[in-house]
Amino acid sequence: MRLAVMGAGAVGTSVADLAGEYGHTVTALADSSSAVLDAEGIDVEAALDRKSREGVVGDAAPDAALDADYDVLVEATPTTLDDAEPGFSHVAHALERDKHVVLANKGPVAERYADVRALESASEGEVLMEATVAGAIPALSTIADVGPQHVTAVRGVLNGTANFVLSRMAAEGLGYEHVLAEAQDLGVAEADPSFDVQGTDAALKCVIVANILYDEEYTLADAEVAGIEDIPGSALELAAEDGRTVRLIGEVSQGSVRVGPRLVPEHGTLAVTGTRNIVQLETEHAGRLNLSGRGAGGPETASAVLADVGRLAR
Amino acid sequence: MRLAVMGAGAVGTSVADLAGEYGHTVTALADSSSAVLDAEGIDVEAALDRKSREGVVGDAAPDAALDADYDVLVEATPTTLDDAEPGFSHVAHALERDKHVVLANKGPVAERYADVRALESASEGEVLMEATVAGAIPALSTIADVGPQHVTAVRGVLNGTANFVLSRMAAEGLGYEHVLAEAQDLGVAEADPSFDVQGTDAALKCVIVANILYDEEYTLADAEVAGIEDIPGSALELAAEDGRTVRLIGEVSQGSVRVGPRLVPEHGTLAVTGTRNIVQLETEHAGRLNLSGRGAGGPETASAVLADVGRLAR
Numbered sequence: 001m002r003l004a005v006m007g008a009g010a011v012g013t014s015v016a017d018l019a020g021e022y023g024h025t026v027t028a029l030a031d032s033s034s035a036v037l038d039a040e041g042i043d044v045e046a047a048l049d050r051k052s053r054e055g056v057v058g059d060a061a062p063d064a065a066l067d068a069d070y071d072v073l074v075e076a077t078p079t080t081l082d083d084a085e086p087g088f089s090h091v092a093h094a095l096e097r098d099k100h101v102v103l104a105n106k107g108p109v110a111e112r113y114a115d116v117r118a119l120e121s122a123s124e125g126e127v128l129m130e131a132t133v134a135g136a137i138p139a140l141s142t143i144a145d146v147g148p149q150h151v152t153a154v155r156g157v158l159n160g161t162a163n164f165v166l167s168r169m170a171a172e173g174l175g176y177e178h179v180l181a182e183a184q185d186l187g188v189a190e191a192d193p194s195f196d197v198q199g200t201d202a203a204l205k206c207v208i209v210a211n212i213l214y215d216e217e218y219t220l221a222d223a224e225v226a227g228i229e230d231i232p233g234s235a236l237e238l239a240a241e242d243g244r245t246v247r248l249i250g251e252v253s254q255g256s257v258r259v260g261p262r263l264v265p266e267h268g269t270l271a272v273t274g275t276r277n278i279v280q281l282e283t284e285h286a287g288r289l290n291l292s293g294r295g296a297g298g299p300e301t302a303s304a305v306l307a308d309v310g311r312l313a314r
Numbered sequence: 315m316r317l318a319v320m321g322a323g324a325v326g327t328s329v330a331d332l333a334g335e336y337g338h339t340v341t342a343l344a345d346s347s348s349a350v351l352d353a354e355g356i357d358v359e360a361a362l363d364r365k366s367r368e369g370v371v372g373d374a375a376p377d378a379a380l381d382a383d384y385d386v387l388v389e390a391t392p393t394t395l396d397d398a399e400p401g402f403s404h405v406a407h408a409l410e411r412d413k414h415v416v417l418a419n420k421g422p423v424a425e426r427y428a429d430v431r432a433l434e435s436a437s438e439g440e441v442l443m444e445a446t447v448a449g450a451i452p453a454l455s456t457i458a459d460v461g462p463q464h465v466t467a468v469r470g471v472l473n474g475t476a477n478f479v480l481s482r483m484a485a486e487g488l489g490y491e492h493v494l495a496e497a498q499d500l501g502v503a504e505a506d507p508s509f510d511v512q513g514t515d516a517a518l519k520c521v522i523v524a525n526i527l528y529d530e531e532y533t534l535a536d537a538e539v540a541g542i543e544d545i546p547g548s549a550l551e552l553a554a555e556d557g558r559t560v561r562l563i564g565e566v567s568q569g570s571v572r573v574g575p576r577l578v579p580e581h582g583t584l585a586v587t588g589t590r591n592i593v594q595l596e597t598e599h600a601g602r603l604n605l606s607g608r609g610a611g612g613p614e615t616a617s618a619v620l621a622d623v624g625r626l627a628r
């Protein structure tokens with residue numbers, strides 16, 4: 001497949017970098033201020049090299065990538081809320097051209113799911129979004145295989161930063177601020193970690209799952225969200241005395257979306273450690289399925305993007 | 315899709331039972347001595363009721379089901395070794411008729427993989443086999459999504475009976491013979507449990523994975539297999555003192571297939587308890603993925619069969 005990659009952050013550059021290995025060609029790559037296009041396939045290495053030296057991937061305007069020759073638009077610009085722009089317009093433009101869309105950007109399908117599906121219905125193109133939920137973990141493809149109508153609940157640890165902080169606090173007996181600073185030093189937490197530690201990121205993933213499971217449209221406003229900022233070390237100590245620990249759990253069940261700190265068994269399936277994520281599906285006929293692995297990271301998320309591209313190619 | 319179901323054991327009857335819920339029609343169902351056919355859709359409930367009363371599902375000969383009107387042949391007769399008959403001939407017959415095949419029977423793809431793929435190449439039909447490895451767990455579809463060439467190793471607990479015995483021995487400090495008898499009483503172990511406790515069943519699953527990962531053909535004869543019959547309770551006690559336990563682990567890596575009892579961390583990911591299975595994939599770009607759930611059972615395995623049918627329908 002020929003790919004146009006919008007966004008040259010960790011995920012976009014990894015997709016561009018790995019595409020050739022999966023048998024695909026990158027015909028366009030755009031960052032926020034530039035683009036490089038070549039219908040025969042761009043020189044990915046040269047573009048990324050130029051980005052690291054000059055801050056741009058090429059000489060074209062970013063939106064030129066939207067009109068390039070491609071089969072699949074990979075939307076990997078940063079997730080934005082409300083109108084989900086500019087990601088949403090990129091998706092709309094590709095679908096209007098009857099091209100496929102693979103999303104790593106959560107915004108369009110968390111905040112404007114019905115709009116995306118309406119555009120898809122009117123298009124020859126298809127929209128896939130495995131990379132928007134739990135990185136490398138095959139959460140959405142497993143829901144599709146089981147059949148959304150046979151999935152009764154989805155819960156899990158869906159944010160690696162929050163999980164890193166909680167597992168370090170529990171393991172080392174350290175306070176929230178201390179561990180957060182450490183996570184920032186390690187590059188596990190962003191300078192502004194609010195999206196992760198307040199539960200917003202996990203909630204967006206749950207909202208996407210709810211949109212897939214249920215008929216009505218969900219947005220972030222429909223989620224009940226609590227973060228981990230106010231958890232004292234003493235709460236983790238108390239939990240440990242009872243063989244439990246605290247995890248930031250997202251849950252979609254019976255039409256509701258909730259994210260918040262929950263007590264879970266210390267050695268239980270949900271108590272993944274470090275930046276790992278886990279997705280637990282409750283199914284009607286196949287019991288409980290647990291899927292765990294790396295929920296974020298450039299190559300990990302790119303691997304989910306390329307799994308979707310492979311699905312479109314088959 | 316219209317399904318012909320060969321085999322009316324736990325898996326075949328569950329497939330027939332659930333097919334309608336997934337939007338499919340069963341046009342033929344065969345057990346070892348009879349079949350029932352109807353191009354408009356058989357009355358599944360009546361057929362299963364007749365089987366429980368009279369021991370037969372219908373008045374036709376079993377092989378008549380092979381020539382019925384269907385889109386997909388579901389092969390759910392018991393797994394057999396060596397020539398993998400009669401399953402193999404059922405697969406061949408369907409492919410020669412340009413029909414799709416979904417396997418729950420491991421024999422044809424563990425013992426005669428190259429023959430099956432050769433028949434598939436000459437056919438308009440496609441062969442899928444998710445249900446042959448770890449029941450409801452989406453092992454093979456995840457390998458397909460990641461890309462077999464990007465999976466560097468697959469290991470896991472692939473036999474629920476052996477795992478039940480080992481976890482009960484460890485948890486209760488009981489001996490092998492005692493726990494096995496208990497498992498037989500509960501219906502978790504068969505009257506002749508050798509296929510499970512000697513590692514054969516887990517090895518067949520690993521052989522199927524090796525056939526998918528590697529270019530050359532593997533059969534059971536290529537697997538190095540040890541079972542759990544000779545594990546004394548004292549070995550589990552010794553392991554526990556060191557924070558470990560014993561699990562029957564199957565592993566496919568670097569061109570080799572091995573099954574045997576291994577020491578694993580007591581609270582580690584591989585130490586699933588009871589009849590649960592786990593499949594761990596090591597991937598080149600996405601790190602380690604853990605997939606766990608119910609590895610056997612009628613509805614659970616039927617759910618993997620119906621996921622394959624759904625994939626063929628898309």
